[in-house]
Amino acid sequence: MRNSLIKYITEEARLNKDLYLLTGDLGFGVFDDFSKEFPSQFINVGIAEQNMTTIACGLALENNKVFTYSIGNFSTLRCLEQIRNDICYHNVDVTVITVGAGFSYGQLGISHFATEDISILRTLPNMNIFSPCDPWELQMILKNIKKIDGPKYIRIDKSNANTDNTNNVVIGLPRLCLDGFDAVLFATGGIVGEAIEAATILKKKNISLRVFSVHTLKPIKPKNILDQIKNVENIFTLEEHTLMGGLGSIISEIISESNLKIKRFKRFGINDEFPSVVGDQKYLRNIYNLNSESIASQIENILFDKS
Amino acid sequence: MKDLKLFANKIRNHVVDMTSRGGSSHVGSALSIADILTVLYCEIMHYDCNNPLLKNRDRFILSKGHAGVAAYATLSEAGFFDKNLLKNHYKNGSKFSGHISHKDIPGVELSTGSLGHGLGVGIGMALSAKRRGENHNVYVLLSDGELDEGSNWESFLFASHHKLSNIVAIIDYNKLQSISSTSNTLELEPLVSKFKSFGWDVVETDGHNHESLIKSFESAKSNLSPTVILCHTVKGKGVSFMENSVLWHYRSPKDEEYIKAKNELNKEK
Numbered sequence: 001m002r003n004s005l006i007k008y009i010t011e012e013a014r015l016n017k018d019l020y021l022l023t024g025d026l027g028f029g030v031f032d033d034f035s036k037e038f039p040s041q042f043i044n045v046g047i048a049e050q051n052m053t054t055i056a057c058g059l060a061l062e063n064n065k066v067f068t069y070s071i072g073n074f075s076t077l078r079c080l081e082q083i084r085n086d087i088c089y090h091n092v093d094v095t096v097i098t099v100g101a102g103f104s105y106g107q108l109g110i111s112h113f114a115t116e117d118i119s120i121l122r123t124l125p126n127m128n129i130f131s132p133c134d135p136w137e138l139q140m141i142l143k144n145i146k147k148i149d150g151p152k153y154i155r156i157d158k159s160n161a162n163t164d165n166t167n168n169v170v171i172g173l174p175r176l177c178l179d180g181f182d183a184v185l186f187a188t189g190g191i192v193g194e195a196i197e198a199a200t201i202l203k204k205k206n207i208s209l210r211v212f213s214v215h216t217l218k219p220i221k222p223k224n225i226l227d228q229i230k231n232v233e234n235i236f237t238l239e240e241h242t243l244m245g246g247l248g249s250i251i252s253e254i255i256s257e258s259n260l261k262i263k264r265f266k267r268f269g270i271n272d273e274f275p276s277v278v279g280d281q282k283y284l285r286n287i288y289n290l291n292s293e294s295i296a297s298q299i300e301n302i303l304f305d306k307s
Numbered sequence: 308m309k310d311l312k313l314f315a316n317k318i319r320n321h322v323v324d325m326t327s328r329g330g331s332s333h334v335g336s337a338l339s340i341a342d343i344l345t346v347l348y349c350e351i352m353h354y355d356c357n358n359p360l361l362k363n364r365d366r367f368i369l370s371k372g373h374a375g376v377a378a379y380a381t382l383s384e385a386g387f388f389d390k391n392l393l394k395n396h397y398k399n400g401s402k403f404s405g406h407i408s409h410k411d412i413p414g415v416e417l418s419t420g421s422l423g424h425g426l427g428v429g430i431g432m433a434l435s436a437k438r439r440g441e442n443h444n445v446y447v448l449l450s451d452g453e454l455d456e457g458s459n460w461e462s463f464l465f466a467s468h469h470k471l472s473n474i475v476a477i478i479d480y481n482k483l484q485s486i487s488s489t490s491n492t493l494e495l496e497p498l499v500s501k502f503k504s505f506g507w508d509v510v511e512t513d514g515h516n517h518e519s520l521i522k523s524f525e526s527a528k529s530n531l532s533p534t535v536i537l538c539h540t541v542k543g544k545g546v547s548f549m550e551n552s553v554l555w556h557y558r559s560p561k562d563e564e565y566i567k568a569k570n571e572l573n574k575e576k
Contacts, residue, residue, distance in 0.1 A: 040438055046465070050427065051461035051465055058429060058432040058433075059431040059434060060431075086428055
């Protein structure tokens with residue numbers, strides 16, 4: 001996904017000399033070509049995310065288009081107040097891009113687990129939040145958000161759902177990845193891949209799962225969620241992120257304030273605790289029962305009240 | 308210089324009126340910067356009060372946002388908006404918050420209130436100007452206690468590394484912060500050598516001497532490095548019983564205190 005991102009920013013920089021890419025000293029080798037082509041539009045600000053974010057605000061107040069880049073928590077939580085007071089309150093065109101969503105850097109320890117970012121950033125007024133599931137979806141998001149000149153957050157995952165490109169990416173609208181009728185599974189980020197695999201497992205058991213990639217987490221109109229779950233009584237959500245305030249919370253907030261009658265609802269994600277072990281993304285998904293087999297089995301149990 | 312004294316006195320009168328009427332804090336912090344703001348808006352900065360977004364205007368950021376009343380007062384006296392609007396400060400439904408806000412207030416470049424944000428934003432503005440070949444300057448006014456915030460030092464490093472000669476950091480060095488003196492709280496000294504070692508030019512001045520302030524700001528214009536203007540100031544300057552007293556960081560002047568303060572300021576005119 002990272003290559004998709006660089007390709008997009010490079011193309012945009014060719015058209016816009018007022019575009020800046022700032023990094024907090026991360027992305028070794030990734031920006032070599034960009035910095036050679038646009039030496040005055042690329043700045044490695046050093047390991048200083050608070051300063052990076054305030055500089056981004058200053059540049060954007062002068063009508064520049066700014067991207068900041070770092071790993072998950074560094075350019076979000078470390079400088080949260082700069083994002084809140086400077087970027088969001090002034091409603092400026094800064095896109096905060098992070099790599100390492102969820103357990104992408106699972107061996108590096110909890111400092112590198114980006115597992116609370118969505119919950120925290122979605123509380124900030126004016127913020128727009130995107131969590132693509134694969135490079136194609138990311139490309140489409142980047143193209144479609146050009147007209148949003150306010151704050152944006154893009155969360156990039158190491159894993160990749162490799163979805164087909166049948167359905168268009170429409171900002172604010174969950175993208176249908178697989179149709180089905182017995183239950184709906186909303187997922188976000190690379191873990192959409194596990195959701196699709198879970199649907200494939202369940203299909204063999206004659207359970208038909210409708211899977212959506214919720215690439216836009218904010219803004220999200222209730223209607224855009226509710227329209228996807230008409231005539232389905234079983235709703236599930238899946239995220240490589242804490243259950244406290246993320247995708248599951250978003251969907252449950254919308255459903256609980258609607259007139260929709262739901263029979264079963266379950267959120268799959270990370271409980272309110274810090275992981276006690278490290279491991280690669282696949283390993284940690286297994287530990288947290290977020291892999292396709294476990295999701296399929298849990299959904300089956302819930303649908304047949306086996307638990 | 309007489310006009311400058313009068314302008315500064317008007318700011319101080321507004322500050323005392325606003326904090327008294329509103330029951331708001333930080334009167335001492337606001338009085339401390341009245342002369343700096345006077346010199347900036349009367350002698351140094353290029354701006355057009357009828358066109359607050361004038362492209363080549365000099366930018367001013369009040370990073371010590373708690374002294375917002377002084378900036379509001381200055382902007383109104385400089386013609387950005389009607390002075391009567393100052394009466395709304397701290398009132399229910401008002402835009403004129405205790406900490407400075409840009410929302411619907413012409414002339415305010417940046418809302419602040421949490422310390423350690425303004426310098427970085429100013430640097431972003433200065434960087435943009437440099438890259439575009441624009442000639443305006445960016446002035447950021449910080450408090451001394453604000454220097455406790457680590458984010459400032461990230462910004463100091465960045466500005467000198469990128470040779471941003473168009474940014475001026477003004478330090479309101481009144482040596483008192485919220486609860487106690489700066490030296491009792493977190494020693495800042497040796498401050499001049501700290502700034503120099505971060506690659507900034509440093510000019511020290513009496514922050515209440517208009518002539519000296521003008522010279523300092525003028526000298527910054529020809530510097531090749533970013534400049535710190537270290538202004539030695541007196542918290543509460545202009546009202547004797549508020550001067551050098553940490554009490555007036557939070558207390559607002561009421562009744563007799565208000566009358567006494569106003570009498571002193573009016574004698575100055």
